[in-house]
């Protein structure tokens with residue numbers, strides 16, 4: 001396959017973004033008394049071309065995140081030769097389970113039992129083991145996705161018992177306009193309760209470009225960073 005050359009200067013641009021994000025992570029770790037090793041940085045590459053994933057990989061990034069199946073599936077195919085771990089961070093429609101299971105290593109948006117059943121069926125059919133995070137709604141707006149904290153224990157039990165799936169932990173987005181530190185504190189409490197029942201489920205996916213320091217302070221293990229690494233997105237590039 002022929003890979004188009006990225007525009008001159010793009011490597012330097014991404015390298016500068018990465019250095020800036022790493023500086024912010026280091027600083028937040030220092031304030032929180034945590035070690036950088038406890039954190040996985042996921043480069044959120046939605047709307048950016050596969051060429052940018054190649055540049056990220058050349059800079060040592062190993063984790064990438066996408067939120068739309070069609071776009072993610074195409075990029076995963078284009079980047080098959082790269083040593084990347086694929087995170088699906090969007091809402092998963094049940095009828096996309098087959099496609100998402102084929103390339104995703106960790107699915108961050110599991111929020112209902114019907115989806116657990118669909119993903120499990122596909123994982124078994126494809127002979128894959130796929131990690132799953134329960135998306136927790138930190139506000140009362142279920143249309144944005146996520147399970148209510150009260151519903152998490154039942155969903156966690158369903159995931160833990162689902163063939164082909166592995167419950168790895170929880171994920172959330174800080175509600176718009178809310179104090180992210182306070183919201184991530186509540187996520188941490190939910191994560192602790194899940195871990196008590198399921199000791200292997202130790203992932204907390206929280207923190208984006210604007211609130212990664214608050215997420216690190218509240219125990220995040222996985223950060224999902226797009227804009228600060230790659231620049232401001234223009235929708236529908238592809």
Ligand SMILES: *Cc1c(COP(=O)(O)O)cnc(C)c1O
Nearest residue numbers: 044067089208209224225226227
């Ligand atoms: C787009 C997206 C991100 C990255 O957001 P930035 O503000 O660009 O860092 C993180 N998490 C989810 C779920 C997203 O959809």
